[in-house]
Structures are given as structure tokens and as C-alpha cells.
Amino acid sequence: MKRGPYFLVPLGASPLKGELLEEMKLTFLGTGTSVGVPVIGCQCEVCRSHDPRDQRLRASVLLELNGRNILIDASTDFRQQALRYGINHIHAIILTHAHADHIFGLDEMRIYNYLQGGVIPCYGNRTTINSLREMFKYIFAAPPDSKGIPRITTHIVEGRFELFGQEVIPVEVHHGELKILGYRVGSLAYIADCSHLEEDSLRLLQGLDLFILGTLRYKPHPTHFSLSQALEVVARVRPRRAYLTHLSHDFGYNKVSRELPPGVHLAYDGLELVSD
Numbered sequence: 702m703k704r705g706p707y708f709l710v711p712l713g714a715s716p717l718k719g720e721l722l723e724e725m726k727l728t729f730l731g732t733g734t735s736v737g738v739p740v741i742g743c744q745c746e747v748c749r750s751h752d753p754r755d756q757r758l759r760a761s762v763l764l765e766l767n768g769r770n771i772l773i774d775a776s777t778d779f780r781q782q783a784l785r786y787g788i789n790h791i792h793a794i795i796l797t798h799a800h801a802d803h804i805f806g807l808d809e810m811r812i813y814n815y816l817q818g819g820v821i822p823c824y825g826n827r828t829t830i831n832s833l834r835e836m837f838k839y840i841f842a843a844p845p846d847s848k849g850i851p852r853i854t855t856h857i858v859e860g861r862f863e864l865f866g867q868e869v870i871p872v873e874v875h876h877g878e879l880k881i882l883g884y885r886v887g888s889l890a891y892i893a894d895c896s897h898l899e900e901d902s903l904r905l906l907q908g909l910d911l912f913i914l915g916t917l918r919y920k921p922h923p924t925h926f927s928l929s930q931a932l933e934v935v936a937r938v939r940p941r942r943a944y945l946t947h948l949s950h951d952f953g954y955n956k957v958s959r960e961l962p963p964g965v966h967l968a969y970d971g972l973e974l975v976s977d
């Protein structure tokens with residue numbers, strides 16, 4: 702089934718007849734690394750490519766779960782993403798960490814406060830929430846009746862938690878020196894920035910239908926997986942399918958797609974995956 706230039710990919714087995722299961726839809730709002738692709742000032746083949754799958758906004762996904770919109774990371778490009786994909790509600794935000802490319806869209810939540818009323822809960826580990834409160838002082842240090850600023854409540858993730866009737870499992874990952882979070886929701890897991898996964902975290906990723914993993918480039922990098930490292934992790938996790946995201950201009954969609962093992966794909970902006 703096609704929608705616009707993008708494909709709707711079924712995720713998981715069809716429900717048994719008569720079995721009522723909730724649908725979970727994931728949309729890649731952005732699949733680019735922190736500077737996006739094309740990179741400002743770069744004339745490389747990928748940055749000049751006209752293939753929309755080579756044009757990457759900053760990394761973020763929207764999870765539609767039981768009729769609620771959960772935003773995983775609020776990217777620098779969030780406004781553009783919200784307009785492009787018609788996101789008219791945000792019911793909760795889950796943050797992987799507080800690097801600029803993952804949180805600088807937070808100011809755009811103002812419009813959702815206006816559209817839907819109420820505050821928007823925002824989840825992250827203690828370091829992330831502390832950084833957020835520091836970096837967005839104008840939001841969090843403002844008097845409660847302030848106008849013109851996003852109304853967001855912060856929630857520190859210290860273990861599994863429930864969101865709209867679904868358990869969310871935080872998965873701790875190393876991002877260089879930082880310990881940040883990926884998240885598992887049902888049989889789907891999203892890990893954006895990562896350079897190492899410990900055994901305990903790998904255990905939480907067993908039995909996945911869909912595994913999304915950040916992969917920066919061919920060469921090793923101190924804070925992100927290279928392609929060969931990411932493929933090693935995928936081989937250990939053994940999901941039914943894996944999608945690589947947070948991609949740099951090293952990766953031309955067509956070229957890299959031909960190099961990937963079966964079941965592993967490059968994600969691209971606008972790709973939708975559906976789980977029954």
C-alpha cells in the first residue's frame with residue numbers, strides 16, 4: 702500500500718481471526734545525523750542526490766499507539782516534520798538524550814498546548830531531564846501562568862513505565878561517555894545514538910519484531926556505531942527486521958541498501974511501519 706511517495710510496510714504477523722489487537726504505527730520523521738543531509742556547504746554525491754531517501758531531517762520517530770501520538774525525540778526539524786506529516790496532536794514525548802538535534806524542537810510544543818489544551822508529559826532519564834531544565838530555563842523557570850511558552854511536565858525514567866496502556870521499557874545504551882536511553886515498546890525498539898550496548902541491554906532486545914538502530918557512517922566514530930558495528934549488533938539481537946537511522950551523508954540509499962544483509966534496511970524520512 703502506498704501513501705504519497707512512501708510505503709506502508711506491515712510489521713509482524715497478521716492477527717488471528719477474531720482476535721482484537723491494537724495497532725501500532727511508527728513514522729520516521731527524520732533519519733539524519735545531527736547536521737542533517739544534505740549537509741550545509743557539502744557537494745558530495747549524496748548531498749546532491751535527488752532521491753528523497755537521501756534527504757534526511759534530524760532523527761525522530763512518531764509512535765501512534767492506541768490512538769495517541771508519542772513523539773520519540775523532538776528534533777531540530779520538528780516544525781517541518783509536523784507540517785510534512787500532518788501531526789496535529791502530541792500526547793507525550795519520550796527523549797533518548799538531551800543533545801541539541803534530539804530536543805531543539807521542544808519549543809514547538811506551544812502550538813499543541815493551544816490546539817489540544819493541557820500540558821504535555823515528557824520522559825527521559827535523570828541526566829536528560831536535568832539538562833533539559835537547564836537548557837530550556839525559559840520554560841521551566843517561568844512562573845506557572847506564563848504565556849507564550851510550551852507547557853511541558855518532566856518525568857524521570859528510572860525503570861519500566863506505562864504510557865496509554867502500553868509498557869515502555871527503557872534500554873540503557875552508551876553514547877560515547879554518556880549513558881542514554883533507547884526504548885522498547887512491545888516488539889519494537891528504538892535506539893538512536895549509541896556506540897556500545899552492554900549484555901543487560903542486549904537481553905532486553907531479544908525477540909524483537911522491529912529494531913531501529915542509529916548508524917552513522919562506514920568509519921568508526923567515538924560516539925556512534927559504524928555500519929559494521931551496527932550490523933554486528935543486529936546479528937546478536939536477531940530481530941525479524943532492522944532499520945538503520947541517524948545516518949550521515951556517507952550513506953547513499955541505493956548503494957548501501959545493496960550492501961545490507963537480508964532483513965536489514967536503511968530507514969528514510971516518511972517511512973511508516975505498522976504493527977498489528
Ligand SMILES: [Zn+2]
Pocket residue numbers: 734735760800802803893894947
Ligand atoms: Zn543525535
Ligand SMILES: [Zn+2]
Pocket residue numbers: 739740743744745746747748749950
Ligand atoms: Zn555531503
Ligand SMILES: [Zn+2]
Pocket residue numbers: 798800876894
Ligand atoms: Zn547524541
